[in-house]
Amino acid sequence: MGWRGILGFEYGIVQAPLGPDISGPELVAAVANAGALGFLRIPDWEAPDYVRELIRKTRALTDKPFGIGVVLAFPHEENIRVILEEKVAVLQVYWGECSQDLVRRAHENGVKIIPQVGSFKEAEKAVKVGVDGIMVQGREAGGHVIGQDGLITLLPRVVDLVRGRDIPVIAAGGIVDERGYVAALALGAQGIALGTRFLATEESFAHPIYKQKLVELQETEYTDVFGRARWPGAPHRVLINPLFMDWRSFPSNENESNQPIIGRSLIHGVVSILFVTQLFYLIKIRPICQDFVKILIFLITDHHYSASSQAFNVTYFFLFFFRRKKTFIVLLVRFQMQRQLVISKAW
Ligand SMILES: Cc1cc2nc3c(=O)[nH]c(=O)nc-3n(C[C@H](O)[C@H](O)[C@H](O)COP(=O)(O)O)c2cc1C
Known part of the structure; x- marks a missing residue:
């Protein structure tokens, strides 16, 4: 069975980057210490000094390698410069062009690069520019969802696409335990990326109420209703809660900018106004645990x-x-x- 490591990591388990700041140094270091690949999530604005601080803080908590995720839809050039200077093991990119130039720069700095894709076309482009791995996101995924295909149809197509090349394929979307892991392996993946499941661990930076609601609520829905002003054209999977039920039938010209402000929070150290999008994404879950990686490996x-x-x-x-x-x-x-x-x- 092909559950062993990918990209030089002990295991094929990946903790997906969790925005806006949920996968911080504590979570990523805990994942790294367990032998898996964890991704920090950097701000959606240029903050090179802060990015360096995040990397160094993580290094103070683990001597194992880890990765960092960048959403290319937001300003990122300075942040990427720091990531490459700091020679973080893996750069993950999402929602934007993973260009040949970016791949070349990453490789010149000894950094591996893996895009998260949501379609066969995107996967083809990634292979052409010489990426080191591909994260395939199915429509089942929590958080923002870039494609329309389910994992069960998209994953084997990408696996066939990279056949004969040294490009591990990592399955993402709706995987929470060893059954999902086995299914992904059966479809040809070498690794799995879990987002929601890691969100509900002790070490994640998600608000305790958010973690609690993940456990309590049962149903999710794919929608574009939150964040239309901040990140237009970016649908997401959300928990069905009373607030979502209020917003669900908003006409398409409505967005969060004309809705009441419900609070303020520090996101990456910056005071941010909270409309609903930043609080309520998401999906189903299992109870919280710290040693999830080890257990998953044991079970599989x-x-x-x-x-x-x-x-x-x-x-x-x-x-x-x-x-x-x-x-x-x-x-x-x-x-x-x-x-x-x-x-x-x-x-
Ligand atoms: C709260 C949350 C935030 C996310 N933020 C990011 C992100 O910043 N960058 C990214 O590439 N993917 C992000 N994702 C998507 C994950 O990479 C992954 O595709 C997804 O979590 C897999 O599905 P799962 O949640 O069912 O495990 C996020 C997912 C969640 C749940």
Whole structure:
């Protein structure tokens, strides 16, 4: 099974960059210390000194490599200059052109570069300019969603596209546990990127109420209703909460700029007015845990997975052969319960 590391990291698990400032040094360092690839998220404005500070703060918390995510739709040149000077291990880019020049500059500085794409066309462009890996985002993803394809259709196409090249494909969108991991591997990915799941960990910088609502609320919807003024043409997946229900049927000419201000917050150290967009993205979740990476690896390892499924197959064969269906069902339920127990203990 291909769950082992990608891009020189111990594991194929990636903590996606989480804007506006949710994936900070604490989360990224915790992920790095667990052997996975974590991405810092820098501001959506030029702040080179602050970006350097973020990188150094992360380095003070881990001696392992990590990455940094830049949304190219916002001003970024100075920030990227600092990222390359600091030789962060991996630069992740999203929502903008991952140009040949950017790839060349990254490589000259010994920095690997991976774009997050939401379509086959974008993946083709990325391969042409010589990227080191590709994050494939399906429409199931939490946060902003760049494409229309579901992961199950887009991922194998990109896997086929890069066949024979040394470009790991990382699946993103709706993956929260080892079942999603196995499914992504079956579709040909070498790694998985989780956003929402890492958002709800102790180390993430998300507000506690946000984490709590992720656990409490059940349903999500794909919409463009939030952030139309700040980031037009950027749809996102949100939690269905009372506020979203109020906003859901806004006419398309309405946006947050003529809505009441509901509060202020520090985002990347800058006082920001909070309209709703910055508080309420998102999606479904599981309980909070700090050692998620290790648990995921434990649950997916060849040993655990194949040992349990072999035991299951032998039992199935035996009981089916002797037509002891009732016993089989009891055992099946027991097996599932034990498995759940392992999972819930671990989580
Ligand atoms: C709150 C939040 C913020 C996000 N911010 C970014 C970002 O700044 N840059 C980026 O490339 N992706 C961002 N994403 C998307 C992730 O990269 C990834 O595609 C997504 O989280 C995967 O789906 P999942 O949330 O179901 O795991 C964000 C996702 C969430 C949930």
